[in-house]
Amino acid sequence: MKDLPKLELHLHHEGAAPPAFIRGLAAEKNVDLSGIFEPDGSYRFDGFTHFLSVYEAATSVLQSPEDYARLTRAVLEQSAEAGVIYTESFVSPDFCGGRDVEAWRDYLHAIREAAEQAERDMGITMRAIVTCIRHFGPEKARETALCAAETVGDFLTGFGMAGDEMKGTPEDFAYAFDMAREAELRITCHSGEWGDPKSIARTLDVLRPERLGHGVRAAEDPRLMERLAESGVVLEVCPGSNVALGVVPDWASHPIERLRRAGVRVTVSTDDPPFFHTGMVREYDRLADTFGWDEEVFRELALTAVDAAFCDDETKTRLRKRIET
Ligand SMILES: [Zn+2]
Numbered sequence: 345m346k347d348l349p350k351l352e353l354h355l356h357h358e359g360a361a362p363p364a365f366i367r368g369l370a371a372e373k374n375v376d377l378s379g380i381f382e383p384d385g386s387y388r389f390d391g392f393t394h395f396l397s398v399y400e401a402a403t404s405v406l407q408s409p410e411d412y413a414r415l416t417r418a419v420l421e422q423s424a425e426a427g428v429i430y431t432e433s434f435v436s437p438d439f440c441g442g443r444d445v446e447a448w449r450d451y452l453h454a455i456r457e458a459a460e461q462a463e464r465d466m467g468i469t470m471r472a473i474v475t476c477i478r479h480f481g482p483e484k485a486r487e488t489a490l491c492a493a494e495t496v497g498d499f500l501t502g503f504g505m506a507g508d509e510m511k512g513t514p515e516d517f518a519y520a521f522d523m524a525r526e527a528e529l530r531i532t533c534h535s536g537e538w539g540d541p542k543s544i545a546r547t548l549d550v551l552r553p554e555r556l557g558h559g560v561r562a563a564e565d566p567r568l569m570e571r572l573a574e575s576g577v578v579l580e581v582c583p584g585s586n587v588a589l590g591v592v593p594d595w596a597s598h599p600i601e602r603l604r605r606a607g608v609r610v611t612v613s614t615d616d617p618p619f620f621h622t623g624m625v626r627e628y629d630r631l632a633d634t635f636g637w638d639e640e641v642f643r644e645l646a647l648t649a650v651d652a653a654f655c656d657d658e659t660k661t662r663l664r665k666r667i668e669t
Pocket of ligand 1: 354356506534557615
């Protein structure tokens with residue numbers, strides 16, 4: 345599994361931070377983060393809301409563009425080791441300069457330089473997707489969209505929304521998404537991790553994403569699955585995350601196989617891997633064990649991810665070649 349070329353379309357940059365990296369940074373800066381770690385050094389949290397606050401606490405030690413450059417290196421090393429050849433990481437101007445456009449430029453520049461160095465050293469390609477944080481509210485989402493619109497290009501290619509899905513409505517964020525779309529950013533949005541099929545449909549209607557973050561609760565509604573299959577909207581499915589957070593009780597009841605069989609285009613990602621004690625190799629192993637997926641299915645999965653990737657055609661051609669040989 346380790347050697348299979350993998351693509352990851354749903355990864356939160358800070359959420360992918362190896363715990364040892366965050367602990368090291370906390371020690372350098374004399375920040376006491378002992379409360380968010382287990383004795384064995386892994387992240388400690390209980391349920392989704394607590395996870396969000398532990399996530400924000402861990403992120404508090406990332407305070408400069410230089411910190412984000414180091415984070416980028418650590419995250420891409422971890423991914424490359426798992427056989428990931430292409431990754432799209434969610435970055436948030438909320439954590440990078442407090443949504444100030446000029447500060448954000450410096451952060452993004454540092455992230456990009458580190459990503460380009462990692463590509464030269466390890467052969468892993470990264471693109472960035474700016475995400476607004478839903479529970480921070482629509483006002484901040486607009487400021488975030490403005491940061492994204494000002495820095496769109498061949499590295500920063502997408503816009504999305506993460507955070508607490510049960511807060512606010514898609515309508516609240518329509519302005520931010522419209523601004524991003526006008527700037528020619530590609531659109532994804534977390535939906536259907538916690539929200540029901542109705543709220544997924546509403547997200548599709550109002551925010552018009554070409555991909556959904558998670559989207560797994562669509563499996564509860566055959567008509568919605570049909571809509572997804574027909575429209576070709578791609579799901580960024582993160583099974584290990586769903587199991588860890590209790591979206592589903594266990595791997596066997598995860599709907600990814602049902603969605604796939606219904607013709608919905610699915611991809612596999614890790615979301616916030618160290619938080620959920622996972623990684624791409626582990627996801628692949630569990631999918632093979634649980635649903636009998638073989639190399640052919642994983643190849644199909646990787647090719648779907650190439651189609652759905654927010655990058656240029658030249659990069660896609662290069663990625664397809666690496667998958668097919
Ligand atoms: Zn996510």
